Amino acid sequence: MALPEQPAERHRRIGGDFTEKVAGTGDWDAPSPVPDWTARDVVRHLTEWLPSFLAAGSTVRLPSGPSVDDDPVGAWRTHVDAVQALLDDPATADLSLSNPHIGELPLDRAIDQFYTTDVFLHTWDLARATGQDDRLDPDFCSALLASMEPMDELLRSSGQYGPRVEVPTDADDQAKLIGFIGRDPFWKP
Numbered sequence: 225m226a227l228p229e230q231p232a233e234r235h236r237r238i239g240g241d242f243t244e245k246v247a248g249t250g251d252w253d254a255p256s257p258v259p260d261w262t263a264r265d266v267v268r269h270l271t272e273w274l275p276s277f278l279a280a281g282s283t284v285r286l287p288s289g290p291s292v293d294d295d296p297v298g299a300w301r302t303h304v305d306a307v308q309a310l311l312d313d314p315a316t317a318d319l320s321l322s323n324p325h326i327g328e329l330p331l332d333r334a335i336d337q338f339y340t341t342d343v344f345l346h347t348w349d350l351a352r353a354t355g356q357d358d359r360l361d362p363d364f365c366s367a368l369l370a371s372m373e374p375m376d377e378l379l380r381s382s383g384q385y386g387p388r389v390e391v392p393t394d395a396d397d398q399a400k401l402i403g404f405i406g407r408d409p410f411w412k413p
Contacts, residue, residue, distance in 0.1 A: 231332040231340065232332065234340055235308060236311075238344045239343060241344075243304060245354065246267060246297055246350070248354065248356050249297075252264040254353045255353060257411040263350055263353040264293070268296075269346065270300070270342065270343055271303040273342075274307065274339050277339075282319060286303070287306050288302075316332055321334040352412070360398050360401075362396070362398060368401055372405075376404075385404075386405070387406055389407060389409070
């Protein structure tokens with residue numbers, strides 16, 4: 225039986241997929257499936273919220289890179305490399321994150337649960353915005369959907385997800401997951 229993927233391994237894979245989408249982006253002002261966001265805003269969101277989340281609940285301070293406005297590719301690469309280095313560092317196993325909403329968690333688990341999952345979901349947004357291949361890992365889509373559906377009311381009340389977008393009953397789990405988080409899985413720019 226294979227061991228479940230560890231946080232560092234999952235981030236390496238998911239961050240790598242997002243990095244490919246960043247590298248393939250030709251129009252940073254292209255609208256995204258997130259209302260009022262462009263492709264650049266997707267990268268901005270991912271590079272800006274995690275550093276403050278970590279700083280508020282741990283001793284970790286991620287290095288800052290170039291501005292997303294000036295260099296979205298450089299900003300993303302600096303950020304994703306810093307997160308990967310943090311997860312690869314054996315000393316991270318001894319760190320925890322404390323947050324009034326989630327309690328205390330091992331740092332690598334908090335990053336995996338909140339941040340890496342967010343990168344995974346926003347990979348679809350960036351791919352759709354920029355006309356790239358938007359297929360996500362079907363097994364991870366299924367696992368996320370199964371873990372999120374029981375928390376539907378809690379997730380909606382957090383303000384992090386829009387109203388569920390209904391999809392056909394025979395839709396695949398990726399379309400169901402995208403609809404669950406409040407995006408139209410059939411959205412086009």
